[in-house]
Amino acid sequence: MGLYFKYFKIHFKSELQYKLSFMMSFISQFFVFFGYYFTIICLFDKFSNIKGFTLYEVLLTFGIIQFGFSFCETFFRGIDQFDDLIVAGNFDKLLLRPRNILLQVFCEQVSFIKLSRLLQSIIVLVIAIINIDVIWNIEKIITLIFMIISSIFIFLSILIITAAYCFYTIKGLEVRNVLTYGCREMAQYPIGIFKKGFVMFFTLIVPFGFINYYPLLFILGKETNKLFIICPLITLLYLIPSIIIFYKGMEKYSSVGS
DSSP: OHHHHHHHHHHHHHHGGGHHHHHHHHHHHHHHHHHHHHHHHHHHHHOSOBTTBOHHHHHHHHHHHHHHHHHHHHHOHHHHTHHHHHHTTHHHHHHTSSSOHHHHHHHHOOOGGGHHHHHHHHHHHHHHHHHSSOOOOHHHHHHHHHHHHHHHHHHHHHHHHHHHHHHHHSOOHHHHHIIIIIHHHHHTSOGGGSOHHHHHIIIIISOTHHHHTHHHHHHTTSOOOTHHHHGGGHHHHHHHHHHHHHHHHHTTOOOOOO
16 A cells, blocks of 8 residues: 555645646536535425435435545546556556556546545535434444445446456446446435336445445434444445456456557
8 A cells, every 4th residue: 555655645746736727626626516416405495305315315325425436536546547548558567567456557547636526525424414314323323434435445346347348448438437427326316216127236236225225224214124234335245356357357458569
């Protein structure tokens, strides 16, 4: 991890070379994000609830999912833009270094501008936690922490899988957008509001249901099964096959000829 923090400082100094540009981009990202927030506010201006979920309950899932997505966009930007790494021939350079490949890919890019989105998701989470009709105890706090941590791992797993896809197609933009932005748009609402087919897909295939639905039911007191506390940790298992898929894909890589 020492290598990552060295790159972290380098990227931070690099972005601050143009302070005015950095601040303007940071502020613009801040206001763009709140467009999503106001969409939900406008939706609940017309409806008091969506299949039993109130405004602040939805904002809780919204904040958790946006936190995980923004965290990965900020600190794992290298894997998010992996296709550019291959096209530019820079992946060949990483293969020559005696370091872990995935760690090197993570280090390639860090986008501090995206910290504005991370900050906004924290603000939304705080608003939701303060206003949600829940009596908090240690079990529910632990469940919430597990949900937040798992949201990071699920998006990281998806980014690693889409990076592996680039070994076969070079450009994986469409697949990446479907699995990241598409899943984010769906998962920012409790999965239970959708039809059964969607619930099954986002439970068994892409396990967002273990982050923003089943543990949410426990927090809201709609379920009392203590297994719902740790079910977000199932997403950690999702990270294992994604890493295996990445290295299997790397075996098919034959350089760009640079």
